[in-house]
Amino acid sequence: MPFLVLLPPSEGKADAPEGAPVELGALSLPGLTAARGRVLDALVELCRGDEDTAAEVLGLSKGLRGEISRNAGLRTAGTLPAGELYTGVLYDALGLAKLDQAAYARAERSVLVFSGLWGAVRLSDRIPAYRCSGGVKLPPLGALGAYWRRETAEVLPAEADGLVLDLRSSAYAASWKPAGELIGRTATVRVLQEKDGKRSVVSHFNKATKGRLVRDLLNSGAEPSTPGELLDVLGGLGYTVEVAAQGTARKPWQLDVVVTEIH
Template sequence: MLFLLPPSETKLDGGSVGSRLDVAALSFDELEGPRRASLALLDEMSADVSAAAVALKLGPTQAHEVERNQLVTVSPTMPALARYTGVLFDPLDVGLLGDDAWNWAHRHVVVHSALLGLLRAGDEIPAYRLSHDSKVPGTSLKKLWRGPVSEVLAGVDELVVDLRSEGYVGLGPTGPRSTYVRVVSDAGDRRRALNHFNKKSKGLFVRALLTDRPELRDIGDLTHWAHGRGFVLEPGDETVLVAESVLAASV
């Protein structure tokens, strides 16, 4: 079973001394072509700092993000799951993960990057700034990624649990062996979609998976494990995850 996460706009600086991006070493080598095309577009866009700031929707205090992009192929790398920060990724506490958890994560957790496509948890990547809706020269990220990512996901021979935001789903819909997870708030008489606690709930949900490292074959196994954890997870046309259950069980 694969758990597919969106990336975060915020990322840690730094990485292993002497390291740099090795595109050919990344997982899902079918994506090497669009990865190199994406990097070339980022390099072209970053040549004009002012235009890049507009394309990336950066404020006046965020010029360093363009500098990051200018150095993306030579800056140091770290595992993808450690690179991303923010509301979804902070609950993972990756600095506290042991070898078994990292091995499980690399096998089962995939992050969908707007720059590099699908990344397994341990894939070594640099800091960068590019979002699903960033404006790149001469084309769009949807045109670049949608076909190749969808083809890879359609070929995955296991259930894909899609925890991405809808913007990243647009960069590569999943195949028939998948379920989209929608996080909701249970207000008693009605349910509503969430934003901030949507991300936090997903982070806590994945953290519980990294802690337990269950053997999961299908949505029934996932639902059974989740209920044992106190999470309300309801399969259907979309899989519903009730945020209050995750937040309460993780206190």
Template sequence: MRLLLPPSETKRDGGNGAPLDLTRLAHPELTGLRRQLVDRVVALADDPDAMMRALRLGPRLASEVDRNRRLRETPTMPAIDRYTGVLFDALDAGSLDDASRSFAAETVVVHSALFGFVGALDPVPAYRLSHDSRVPGIALRRHWRSALAGRLTDDRGVTVDLRSEGYAELGPLPRRVDSVFVRIVSIGADGRRRALNHFNKQAKGRFTRALLESRPELASVDGLIDWAARKGFTLEVRDGSAVGPHELELVA
């Protein structure tokens, strides 16, 4: 099984790992693309105003420029611990037991705008870059799309995509029977289904934690749906909706 997570804009400071070493990240075939983008982002940080425009940051977030300027020098920590925000707070990776963290290392991929796909326990620094950031000389969609789509095509087994649509555009999921994009919805009093915003991320975090704690062996998407039902999640394909055969809805 492969579980794809979006990153978070917010990240913890600090860490006790050695500074960034791109060769220690999963998917070494991405190292060249990572190095190109890291070089460009670090150089851009020498011009704070240009960096602020590229990242679409207001004055209160000026410290993010320094994070990017020093991202090769600052300590690292496992990716799953670095990211904060609603999804990762609900996941609460720091409280997972060793077996669950080991399972995360085998199954979880976080989609970073800066590093592409990183493993859950890959050592990464604090940085700031989003899927819609404008880095002069590098269009992120063009930079990542082919390589990341190829990486997903090469994967075997069930792939569960919990990314936002913006990140999914940087590395499209292959249209295979064992690859599914999961949307989070709620059901109102009128019976209509609506997409969620804040609680979308919270539901993804809870769902991910349940998978890591349960550590199921899933041979198919049907197996994923059955597992979810046993754990109290409503995960389904709806007939007669915009949800296609490669998409599921998780009712939160």
């Protein structure tokens, strides 16, 4: 696998049609199957119990109480491929449905979407709509970031034999941290908006730019194997990219993408 792109999920999700429910054993990364089952059981049990408790654990406002009943029915709910299920700014900018066949094949091979419920999935994995963020402390499993970090430690390094482009938000970055020599092949990205000579981090620009960056990278057919090669590729695609910190034996590369507007 030439490179791996790590994405966060989105809170917004498409409504899956009625049909066959999720098959945990059919999902990619089979080493996570048992761990997924434990989280699924705990989430369903929580949401079949006291509604106020479930809302507090999941951080849901009154307007989102309907997510509790949806979670309670996850075992029998219909599914969609993850690439169709996740919506929102990043996924709108990524525009998976608009990729040509070759670019979409690269996306299916290269992209991993991290999740509080599933750990990590590929775009073709069929899953139901759910509500469970990576920052949740889910009884009796505890903090999901720490839970998944233990479970992914042995599974995910086998998926990464090239560049790792880590575009996850902090809640999901806790679910797996590259270790050993893999750290030197990992690049994180911060998006800065430049306006009136000043730079700042703006959430909308961050998400949209990351989605557009992945789309352009997939469309280009380029397969960078190191952070240095990634710098060259992104520069050739018209991005202004600066090295905020070079990678070390303990820390990945940190790249800044500077934007003035969203296309």
